[in-house]
Amino acid sequence: MLKKAVAAMAACSVLLAPMAMAAVDHDKLAQALVGDHRSAENKARDVYRDPAETLAFFEVAPNMTVVEITPGGGWYTEVLAPYLKGEGKLYAAGFDPDASEWAGKAAQRFSDKLAAAPEVYGEVEVTVLNPPAKVAVAPAGSADRVLTFRNVHNWMKAGTEKDVFAAMYTALKPGGILGVVEHRGNAAVKQDPKSESGYVNQDYVIALAEAAGFKFVASSEVNANAHDSKDHPKGVWTLPPSLRLKDQDRQKYLAIGESDRMTLKFVKP
Numbered sequence: 001m002l003k004k005a006v007a008a009m010a011a012c013s014v015l016l017a018p019m020a021m022a023a024v025d026h027d028k029l030a031q032a033l034v035g036d037h038r039s040a041e042n043k044a045r046d047v048y049r050d051p052a053e054t055l056a057f058f059e060v061a062p063n064m065t066v067v068e069i070t071p072g073g074g075w076y077t078e079v080l081a082p083y084l085k086g087e088g089k090l091y092a093a094g095f096d097p098d099a100s101e102w103a104g105k106a107a108q109r110f111s112d113k114l115a116a117a118p119e120v121y122g123e124v125e126v127t128v129l130n131p132p133a134k135v136a137v138a139p140a141g142s143a144d145r146v147l148t149f150r151n152v153h154n155w156m157k158a159g160t161e162k163d164v165f166a167a168m169y170t171a172l173k174p175g176g177i178l179g180v181v182e183h184r185g186n187a188a189v190k191q192d193p194k195s196e197s198g199y200v201n202q203d204y205v206i207a208l209a210e211a212a213g214f215k216f217v218a219s220s221e222v223n224a225n226a227h228d229s230k231d232h233p234k235g236v237w238t239l240p241p242s243l244r245l246k247d248q249d250r251q252k253y254l255a256i257g258e259s260d261r262m263t264l265k266f267v268k269p
Contacts, residue, residue, distance in 0.1 A: 077092055175268065
C-alpha cells in the first residue's frame, strides 16, 4: 500500500511544481500508529483506513501546521497529534458545543479524550466548525495541510458543503494541500445532493473543491474497496464499523469490510 502512495506522489510531482515535495517522516508516523494511547479496536481498523499510506499521499510532514476538519471521535487525531507533537501544529476543528445537545455531548467526549492523555494531545488546539457562522478553523493562510476524513456527505446533508470548502480554502497557505477521504459512490448513479446513502461521487467532490478555488492534483486508490457494491439497505452505515442491520447478514458485511473510498489531493494556488 505504501508503495502505491509513493508512486502516486511521484506521478503528480510535476503538478505541484514549484512546490518542494514534503519530507514525510515514516518512522515517526509508524511510532504514532503503535502508541499505547490507541486502543486495540482502533488499531484493528488501520487495515481499512491505511493511515500511514494516506498521510504519505497527502505529504504530511511532522513540522507542518495541519487542520483536521470534524475529527469526530478522534480516530485520526490519535495519529496526527503524536506525529506533529514537538515540531508542528494540529488544529482540530470540531463540533460546536452550542449547536445542539448532541453536538455538545460529542464535543465534550472529544475534549475528555484529549484531556485524558496530555502527553499525547497537550499541543492540540481545538477550534469550532459550525457553518455558516463559525468557520474560523485556523488562522487564515496558516495551514500547510487541511485534512478531512469521511465528512463531505455530512456537509451535503446539512447544505453547508460550500461553506466548509470555502473555510478550508481560507485556512490554507497558497501552495497548501487539501486532502479528502470520502465514501465513493457509483459514478453511474446520479448524485443525491443530500447524500442520504453516505456515498458521494468522486467527480462531485472534485467539482465542489474546484468551485471553492482548489486545483485537483491527484487521486489514490489506497482506500479503495472493490468488494463494496454501494447499494446497501442502510447506505454506507450498513457496513462496518456501524453495521446498522446489527445481526442481519452480519458476516456478509463484515466480509466486505469498510466502504470503498476516494482519496483526493488538491492544492490552493
